[in-house]
Amino acid sequence: MSITKEQMRFWSPEVRELEPYVPGEQPKIQNLLKLNTNENPYPPSPKVVEAVQAVLVNSADALRLYPDPEASALKQAIAKQQNIAVENIFVGNGSDEVLAHIFKAFFIQELPVLYPDITYSFYPVYSQFFGLKTKILPLNDRFEIIADDYKQPNGGIIITNPNAPTSIDLGLSAIEEVLRANPNSVVVIDEAYVDFGAESAVQLVEKYDNLVVCQTTSKSRSLAGLRVGFAIAQPHLIAALEAVKNSFNSYPIDRFAIAAAVASFEDQAYFEAQNAKVIASREKLVGQLAEIGFDVLPSKANFIFATLPSKDAGELAAALREQGIIVRYFNKPRINQFLRITIGTDEQNQRLVDTLKNTILV
Numbered sequence: 001m002s003i004t005k006e007q008m009r010f011w012s013p014e015v016r017e018l019e020p021y022v023p024g025e026q027p028k029i030q031n032l033l034k035l036n037t038n039e040n041p042y043p044p045s046p047k048v049v050e051a052v053q054a055v056l057v058n059s060a061d062a063l064r065l066y067p068d069p070e071a072s073a074l075k076q077a078i079a080k081q082q083n084i085a086v087e088n089i090f091v092g093n094g095s096d097e098v099l100a101h102i103f104k105a106f107f108i109q110e111l112p113v114l115y116p117d118i119t120y121s122f123y124p125v126y127s128q129f130f131g132l133k134t135k136i137l138p139l140n141d142r143f144e145i146i147a148d149d150y151k152q153p154n155g156g157i158i159i160t161n162p163n164a165p166t167s168i169d170l171g172l173s174a175i176e177e178v179l180r181a182n183p184n185s186v187v188v189i190d191e192a193y194v195d196f197g198a199e200s201a202v203q204l205v206e207k208y209d210n211l212v213v214c215q216t217t218s219k220s221r222s223l224a225g226l227r228v229g230f231a232i233a234q235p236h237l238i239a240a241l242e243a244v245k246n247s248f249n250s251y252p253i254d255r256f257a258i259a260a261a262v263a264s265f266e267d268q269a270y271f272e273a274q275n276a277k278v279i280a281s282r283e284k285l286v287g288q289l290a291e292i293g294f295d296v297l298p299s300k301a302n303f304i305f306a307t308l309p310s311k312d313a314g315e316l317a318a319a320l321r322e323q324g325i326i327v328r329y330f331n332k333p334r335i336n337q338f339l340r341i342t343i344g345t346d347e348q349n350q351r352l353v354d355t356l357k358n359t360i361l362v
């Protein structure tokens with residue numbers, strides 16, 4: 001729908017200027033292979049489904065009453081799984097919401113916030129939304145983050161680790177360098193994909209009073225439909241997030257989401273087995289794609305970032321789509337010859353490889 005200038009007079013002036021995030025599409029095509037939004041190919045633990053059903057069965061008041069505004073049961077389950085205190089935990093409606101609160105709580109400063117040129121595309125959206133200054137630091141020509149670049153005056157730093165859409169991870173020693181070089185600003189590590197093989201900075205939270213680690217249940221816990229994300233930091237930083245949250249929406253996590261996420265954190269064995277499968281499938285797919293000529297960046301995520309020198313990536317994405325396979329293509333400088341491909345099951349990945357080999361690249 002297109003809105004006229006005249007109709008826009010009702011809008012707040014700053015909203016007229018917004019450039020919102022464009023989520024990966026959720027199309028309804030038959031026999032679709034959806035490798036475009038980094039969802040987990042496996043269902044969540046069966047205990048999660050039982051827990052959701054039990055909410056309605058066990059309490060006649062489940063829908064009538066507000067949920068726990070503190071989501072204490074969820075914080076406890078996360079604390080136990082992460083081996084940290086409950087006072088170090090903040091929860092929100094997906095890590096996108098947690099990140100929004102992080103930007104509001106810490107990043108509206110005199111100096112610019114630093115982040116890479118190629119990273120999660122929600123950061124520029126939030127930067128505009130909250131009217132903050134930014135300084136964009138290019139990744140090197142191997143698409144790596146250079147820790148030394150983050151040793152300059154700033155009003156905050158946000159790094160995705162492993163980075164998206166590049167899939168490359170940054171070691172904890174580099175992250176510690178950044179933390180030490182910035183004792184007066186908050187350093188946020190967005191670990192949406194950390195469970196697929198990178199090292200988590202959660203173990204540094206006790207040591208650094210300027211660190212915030214953000215994680216989500218959407219990818220490694222197969223709960224993208226639930227919308228539960230969380231942040232881990234020292235209590236003086238958690239307090240700022242709680243102040244922002246309680247100035248915006250006091251009940252961001254509903255009763256079903258609390259019960260389901262608790263069950264997921266309690267079933268560590270399922271979580272580990274499932275992620276091991278995704279990692280094994282990733283390594284297999286990387287080998288198969290390399291065999292047909294792709295260059296694949298070294299991935300520690302549940303997706304890969306790959307380029308085929310002999311074919312335009314935009315055309316390749318369109319050709320895959322015609323075969324019912326959707327991958328993510330970013331028509332942006334530096335990365336417009338790459339495809340971001342979510343790791344599916346072995347069967348799904350095989351369909352991708354076979355389609356490329358037998359239909360598209362013949």
Ligand SMILES: *Cc1c(COP(=O)(O)O)cnc(C)c1O
Nearest residue numbers: 094095096120164192216218229
């Ligand atoms: C998917 C993703 C998120 C958002 O996750 P939700 O919890 O589903 O909102 C945040 N950061 C990065 C880098 C992501 O890829």
